[in-house]
Amino acid sequence: MPIIVSFKKEKRFMLHCNMTTSLVSLQHGLEDILGDLRFARRSGDLGRLALLTYCEVRRWAREANAQELAKRSSALMENFPYPSRTEFLAAVDALVVELEHVHCSLTESLSASLGSHDANGLNNRTACGFH
Secondary structure, three states: OOOOOOOHHHHHHHHHHHHHHHHHHHHHHHHHHHHHHHHHHHHOOHHHHHHHHHHHHHHHHHHOOOHHHHHHHHHHHHOOOOOOHHHHHHHHHHHHHHHHHHHHHHHHHHHHHHOOEOOOOOEOOOOOOOO
């Protein structure tokens, strides 16, 4: 009697694992960027804010295939010089708010794909309350 091996189930599982891993990687990358942005904002480090918004946010957005976010990040630096420090900080704050919304959506997508646990196997924290 021949043995029949089916790979359909394993392939589907492998695809799910790869998608979950990439979502987890994107989520962790975004959390790192948000943490760096918040620290630079609290410290008043305008140079660091400029570097993070132009280089890190843009790189992450491209990796996440969020082209509009990448364009907004680039536009933030193309508008230099800003008329005032306050206007630059307001533009950075708006970008941070947008990133927080993206983080919320990403966390919800990841939670839905993993069930009631987040990527680390812990109960899902407040998805939109990342501060």
